[in-house]
Amino acid sequence: MAVIAMAREMGTRGGDVALEVADRLGLEVIHHELVEHDIATWTGMPESQVHRLLEGEASMWERWKLDERRMSRYTALEILELAARGNVLIRGWGATYLLKSIPHVVCVRICAPMPFREAVLKNRIGLKDTATARREIERNDAAHSGTMQRLFGIDWRDETLYALMLNSARVPIEDCVDHIVRMAQSPAFQQTPESRKQLMDQLVLARVRSALERAYGAATNRYGFEVEVADGKVTLHGATPDAEFIADTIRLLQDVEGVTGVESKVAHISFVSYSV
Numbered sequence: 001m002a003v004i005a006m007a008r009e010m011g012t013r014g015g016d017v018a019l020e021v022a023d024r025l026g027l028e029v030i031h032h033e034l035v036e037h038d039i040a041t042w043t044g045m046p047e048s049q050v051h052r053l054l055e056g057e058a059s060m061w062e063r064w065k066l067d068e069r070r071m072s073r074y075t076a077l078e079i080l081e082l083a084a085r086g087n088v089l090i091r092g093w094g095a096t097y098l099l100k101s102i103p104h105v106v107c108v109r110i111c112a113p114m115p116f117r118e119a120v121l122k123n124r125i126g127l128k129d130t131a132t133a134r135r136e137i138e139r140n141d142a143a144h145s146g147t148m149q150r151l152f153g154i155d156w157r158d159e160t161l162y163a164l165m166l167n168s169a170r171v172p173i174e175d176c177v178d179h180i181v182r183m184a185q186s187p188a189f190q191q192t193p194e195s196r197k198q199l200m201d202q203l204v205l206a207r208v209r210s211a212l213e214r215a216y217g218a219a220t221n222r223y224g225f226e227v228e229v230a231d232g233k234v235t236l237h238g239a240t241p242d243a244e245f246i247a248d249t250i251r252l253l254q255d256v257e258g259v260t261g262v263e264s265k266v267a268h269i270s271f272v273s274y275s276v
Contacts, residue, residue, distance in 0.1 A: 001086030001087055001104075001191045002025055002027060002086070002087055002104075002106070002184045002185075002189075003083050003086060003087075003088055003090075003102075003104065003105045003106070003191075004021065004025075004027065004088075004089040004090070004105070004106045004107075004108060004184060005089075005095035005096045005098075005099045005100075005105055005106070005107045005108070006018055006089060006090070006091050006092075006095075006096070006108045006109070006110065007091075007092060007095075007096050007107075007108070007109045007110070007156055007161075007162075008092075008109070008110040008111075009110065009111055009112065009117065009137075009141065010117065010121065010136070010137050010140045010141070011112065011116070011117030011118065011119075011120040011124075011133075011137055012110045012111055012112040012116075012120070012168045013110070013120060013168050013173055014091075014110035014168070015091075016173055017110055017166075017176045017177055017180070018089055018091055020173070020177040021089060021181060021184075024181050025087075025089075025185075027087050027088055027089045028087060028088050028089070029088075029089050029091065030082055030088055030089065030090045030091065031091075070213065071151060072151040072152060073206065073210060073213065074210065075093060075094060075151060076094075076098050076206050077203075077206040077207065077209075077210050078093075079093060079094065079095050079098045079099065080098065080099075080199070080202055080203040080206050081203065083095075083099055083102070083105065083203075084199060084200065084203050086191070092144075094148055094152050094154070094156070095107075096108075096109070096156070096161045096162060097148070097152055097154050097156070097161055098152075099199075100160075100161050100162075101198070101202075102195060102198055102199045102202070103188075103189070103192070103194075103195040103198070104189050104190060104191040104192065104195040104196075104199075105189075105199075106163055106164065106180065106183050106184050106189050107161060107162045107163050107164075108162060108163065108164045108166070108180055109157075109161070109162045109164075109165045109166070110176065111165060111166070111167055111168070112167055112168045112169040113167075114134065116168070116169035117133075117137050118130050118133040118134055121133045121136065121137060144156065145157075163183065163189075164179060164180065164183055166179060166180075197231065200258060201229045201230060201231070201232070202229075204229045204234070204256070204257075204258040204259060205227065205229040207257060207258060207259075208227055208229065208234055208253055208256055208259070209227065211252060211253065211255075212227075212249070212252070215252055225237065225238040225240075225249075225266065226238055232258055232259055232260035232261070233259075233260050233261045233262070234253050234256075234259055234261070234262045235262075235263045235264075235265060236249065236250075236262070236263070236264045236265060236266050237265050238266045238267070239267040239268075239269050240266055240267075240268065240269065241268070243268050246264055246266050249264075250262045
């Protein structure tokens with residue numbers, strides 16, 4: 001049940017690495033169309049708009065209208081659902097950040113210096129002008145960095161997100177593939193009951209947050225609820241004067257897939273009014 005999360009820069013031949021790794025390990029490569037279709041279904045947004053947002057191509061007006069916290073939650077939900085299926089290689093969309101704490105997930109970055117990337121891009125799309133290639137690479141890098149910062153508050157180039165970083169200008173593609181395959185097959189990255197539990201708890205938490213948003217919209221956290229998940233059991237923390245809201249929330253979450261129980265530690269408080 002191998003799971004690989006890969007970030008690759010334009011012009012590094014990371015796509016070639018991903019395809020070869022997937023072929024060697026029998027994995028499904030998750031292309032952007034699948035992720036964008038499912039996120040569009042969750043959010044009710046057109047797929048074309050989801051694509052522009054995730055690729056950093058959205059207009060200022062589209063970004064202004066976007067509820068970035070909502071987009072972040074649904075992107076996380078989709079990535080976790082895919083990882084739970086197993087035998088997948090997920091490229092981009094913040095997967096390396098979202099899955100970095102899951103012990104059996106191999107998080108990889110394929111990088112290369114700018115001259116190499118320029119040469120690859122020029123050869124791939126028939127460009128003769130190096131300056132044009134550089135502008136396109138820089139535009140793509142900036143767009144991706146902006147999207148990851150807005151959705152997850154991260155710098156996707158942070159080395160701590162990755163178990164393995166490979167410079168494809170120095171390491172031949174076949175050797176890059178060999179390194180990733182060996183890591184995915186090593187004992188350190190085999191799924192265990194504990195690592196599976198960690199993944200499923202994160203997935204259940206994402207499902208719970210999605211259910212709360214669908215039920216209550218922007219008012220989901222109006223009482224400052226905190227949600228924890230352990231072994232599928234959901235625990236609610238916080239305080240509210242609305243006892244009915246607590247009961248409704250418990251009933252709602254009991255029907256979420258993967259939830260094994262719901263416990264409320266939410267304090268019921270009463271407002272006291274004083275007259276002068």
